Amino acid sequence: MDALLTAAFVSSLLTGAIVAGIPLLLAGLGEQMSEKAGVLNIGIEGMMLFGAYLGFLTAWSTESIWMGFLGGVGGGMLVAALMALLCVRLGLNQIVIGIGLTLGAEGLTSLLHHFQFSRTYPRLPSPDRLDLPILTDLPVIGPSLFGRHPLVYLALALVIVLAWAYRHSNLGLTLRAAGEKPAALDVAGGHVTLLRTVAVLFTGAMAGLGGAYMANVGAGLFIPFMTGGAGFIGIVLAMLARGRPVWVLLGALIFGAALSLTTALQVAGSNVPTDVIQMLPFAAVMLVLVVWSRKARLPAALGQPYERGAR
Amino acid sequence: MRDLARTSDAAPPEMGAEAVGLVNVTKRFPGVVAVDDVSLRIRSGEVHVLLGENGAGKSTIVGMLAGLQRPDEGHISIGGAPARLNSPLESLAAGINTVFQHVMLVPTLTVFENLVLGDAWWHRPPRALIERRIGELRRDFGLEVPLDAITGDLSLGQQQQIEIARALLRDSHVLILDEATSMLTPRGADELGERMRRLAERGLAVVFITHKLSEAYRFGDRISVLRQGRFAGEIAPDALAAMSENAAVDEMLHLMFGSSESAVTELARPARPRGASVLKVSGLSTAGGPEEMPLTDASLEVFASEILGIAGIDGNGQKQLAEAIAGQRPVTTGSVTLEGRDVTGESVGRRRALGLRYLTDDRLMEGSVGAFPVSENTVLKEIGAPPFWSYGLERPSRIAAHAQDLIRRFSVRTPGETTPIGHLSGGNIQKLLLGRELSGLSKVVVFNKPTYGLDMQNITASRQRIREIAEGGMAVLLISTDLDELLELADRIAVMDRGRICGVLANDAARPAEVRTAVGRLMVGEAPSGAAE
Secondary structure (H helix, E strand, O other): OOHOOOOHHHHHHHHHHHHHHHHHHHHHHHHHHHOOOOOOOOHHHHHHHHHEEEEHHHHHHHHOOOHHHHHHHHHHHHHHHHHHHHHOOOOOOOOHHHHHHHHHHHHHHHHHHHHHHHHHHHHHOOOOOOOOOOHOOOOOOOHHHHOOHHHHHHHOOOHHHHHHHHHHHHHHHHHHHHHHHHHHHOOOOOHHHHHHHHHHHHHHHHHHHHHHHHHHHHHHHOOOOOOOOOOHHHHHHHHOOOOHHHHHHHHHHHHHHHHHHHHHHOOOOOOOHHHHHHHHHHHHHHHHHHHHHHHOOOOOOOOOOOOOOOO | HHHHHHHOOOOOOOOOOOEEEEEEEEEEEOOOOEEEEEEEEOOOOOEEEEOOOOOOHHHHHHHHOOOOOOOOOEEEEEEOOEEEOOHHHHHHHHHEEEEOOOOOOOOOOOOOHHHOOOOOOOOOOOHHHHHHHHHHHHHOOOOOOOOOOHHHOOOOOHHHHHHHHHHHHHHOOEEEEEOOOOOOOOHHHHHHHHHHHHHHHOEEEEEEEOOOOOHHHHHHEEEEEEEEEEEEEEEOEEEEOOOEHHHHHHHHHHHHHHOHHHHHOOOOOOOOOOOOOOEEEEEEEEEEEEOOOOOEEEEEEEOOOOOEEEEEOOOOOHHHHHHHHHHHOOOOOOEEEEEEOOOOOOHHHHHHHEEEEOOEEEEHHHHOOOOEEEEHHHOOOOHOOOOOOOEEEEEEEHHHHHHHHHHHHHOOHHHHHOOOOOOOHHHHHHHHHHHHOOOOOOOOOEOOOOOOOOOOOOOOOOHHHHHHHOOOOOEEEEEEEOHHHHHHOOOEEEEEEOEEEEEEEEOOOOOOHHHHHHHHHHOOOOOOOOOOO
């Protein structure tokens, strides 16, 4: 077990926690806003995958990672716009539509990628890193924590911004009202449909950005089905976080670490079979759900379409 | 706060001028005309009572004034000019604020957060301003508004005060209170009445919706009565001021329940000798829920060859009573006795086998499986039992024969016994379910609103059948919200109000008008005046 305490192991675990955790964080933050507003956004996996595809494609054709992120945001919002139209405007079943959008995005991205690249997987150049002076030079944790892509720090800043907005601005209040009792918000003069639409679009943007980060920074290429359930983990995070962005961050790092344990253990030269290690993140998900899910508190009107004056 | 700065766009109307009105408004919902050609004028400085039973159209009118629903015909007028209220926001902008029957506050937010709800999301709530205004409201109207309490922890009375405070913060011209006293204690109701008076004196138009006559008399300046979606009449302020409470209550009862034209066809009831006691209910109570009234200490006895009617405004515990008797709802205390045998702990199936039958008011959701053929619906309550099942196998031919027999005997109009029951009309489903309940050995039948939603022809046929059942020696418990139906069929009428049986009267066929008035008074929570058993 000495292998577990080596600098190489700790360093690669931390790196992995961030690289794998950032997409989860973005997805979780996005889903959190939808859920606050009362929309259970199961289509987030599809939004993430479409964001990854479009993000990669934009980055590959413009040769700019940042344009790629923009493409990812656009891709996610495209799927989200469909979800908002069907579930918020027309009040269709959120679960059915969400699953449909995820399956649709999986099929469509695979197909488009195959048309364009056949069976090759072109790589992007490795991305810029924001090397913070002094901090990056710290031993072991330095390069893992402080030598990351600028988007990582933007995502962390977003956690703070959202935490502040949910707590101190009318936005958090209005979102909670839309999720708990949309009729009360409506008769108080709020705009339930508009607010829910915006929340779903925000989810799409965040999920798409997370997907683009996965493709452009994490992997440097696009592979069909590459999100591999990260969006669904985002849903779990949002449900367990009880509306607090900081808890989403914490959860994302834990799940990210679990996901990257495979690499870290291999780096450390552990002789545990890789099959067992690859199972760990999912065991972690189940464990966390067993321990915490009783404490998850979901908005009362989550998943229910709102129709004014319905009898 | 936007709503404080902007308040409403319209200028405050003068005292006595029309603040808001309905002009020949009609509103339909699938299968029902909720409001039928109603015109109303709500004046500033007046407490205008809208009185009517459940289903009279009061809440639909509130919905239209609050911008939740739009009239199908006619229009709403504001300050005398035609106006459209397409959303709650437009209604608020026109100075109309509504306190709904069900509290429209978010329970998980604090009171302060609920007060600023609906403001633009980028604004920061003006705490100091709200605190100052709330202080004024406390002084002027005695409204208690604990700003930092979690709304869901407060009593319904307190939540209602918060809703009124919210309306006043917005400087409304019209305040609508929909069934505002239904959740209040008598003292709370009196305080509300006092507040409405003070608001009207300040020039607000107050619309107070209720089905309680004494409150209408005590709190109102003007009373408009609605009956089955239509405007039934009005008592103007000077007329009302000149009336004693008793005279006003009689006038209101006349407007609310006054015998309709259809009741002229009322049949003379042949007297049936009543037999032995069949069903006895003593001290029956059920646990209530957040949206549901508990049944409290209900006792009654039904005899063979007798129809005991249960009158009451819908939602006063009738369904709870029926389900507790049928065994579909757990009881907290009390007992149900069938022919001297205590069946309180018995299952639905066992009670049915002993001869207790229940015909639900919810024909489609609870009484039948819409997608199943007629034949299977006729044996829905006997799944697995012989002769329709033997050795665990379904016997389709026996079920089909049974269904054909019921279709013939109860003249159900259906293409065949294989048609899904959901394709049949309400009246035909009702006939089939009645046939199902009457097959086998039945001793007592509980009907819950048996003619609700049927057309005239089916209503007549159903009533005839209920009469035949009693003549055949069975005991009948007939729950109905249609007073004419009870006066026509029942031998005795028990009245339910707020989950209790508040009186039992003999239905004396010789003096229907007196019985009608006495039952009507009990239904709306007035003390009985004679005639009680």
